[in-house]
Amino acid sequence: MEEKKYSKIYRLIHWAIAISLVLLLVTIFLRLTWMNKTNVANIIQDYLNGTDQVLSQKQLIVLAKKIRQPMWNWHIYIGYVLVGLYSIRFLLPLFGYMRYQNPLRKDLTAKLRFQQWLYIIFYICIIISLATGLMIELGPKSSKELMEEIHVLSIYYLISFIVIHLAGVFIAEFSDQKGIVSRMISGTRDED
Template sequence: MAIIAPTRKDVQHHGQIKKYSASLRLWHWVNTIVISGSLITVLINSTITDKRAVSALVKNELKNAGAVITDDQASSAAHALGDSVWSVHTYFGYALAALLLFRLILEFFQLADQKFIRKLKSAYQQFKTTKKEREVARHELTVKGIYAIFYLLLIIMAVTGLFLAFEDLLAPFKSIRHSVKSVHGFCMYLILAFIFVHVIGVFLAERKTDKGIVSDMINGGGGHS
């Protein structure tokens, strides 16, 4: 069992498969779409709409068409294009913040045995007290710990992103803008790392002992293993 691979087994209820509420499944897949969209906008702005490359392209194309513009004018056009992409990124950020709020509220209304905090505590207790299937308990605790870090990263991303989106209203804190932006960007790389680890883990789980884990996140899981 790979340490990064999630498991279908419910450590709280021996012999049963984990259940996922419809609300949690909706959050999971919409969150996947929003994070993917946000990361794609970053990729576009760092490659396709790179300011220097676009400036040179605009200037050359207009020159070939018989128009002459200055470097500053070409740079302004490139900057406007980049701003358009960042605007889309900002909307994805608003959606991410809303989804995070939804997830936090959902935690209070989930069935007791489906709450993340309870599952994390249960995994820890199982690891501390159980002697049978200790490896399973350790694995579950590790996976839940990784998810906890992911949630923390989402909170940091949302808070720093909102700070950058409303920086004009937060003028008194302008001195920390660069630091906030650096933290925001660094967290993005950590989330990318989590996504990579998560996808590989799910792939390994599907290939080995936990086939059907993706189906569970679509259909809700449950039943006996």
């Protein structure tokens, strides 16, 4: 099999997108676990139990949301960065720096065809996530609830894609594409 080479711009975009996606997952994970509004409200309530101050559950939730808002703002900022990175990713082929995937080419093996379709599906899902995220932040308030419902589904395909991607890299590294990780980091294969 021909050894694939990755240009600097390809690797830079790949890793910037990968890091952004991981950071988005961290903010989602924190929001769903430790920084969950109910958990934070309970922590505040536990603290207030030792004082003479009393807040209603509604007030505790409002305070909890305010405490976690700066963390959630990072989710939004990273989303904007990802919009920029994906815009660059889709413009680069126009300048010859990267190429678009074409799973309909006749010369592809079944494995490559599957990989390319997987990436296309992933890109479509990311575009939907980015578009719904932008609509939540910048769009009309009347569509916010629907956009949030669609946007929340992002976590399912994102985690699935990351698992499939890492499994594919692992399999490739230990089969016919040895050195794929080092080529994706440095552009060249480490010699054994």
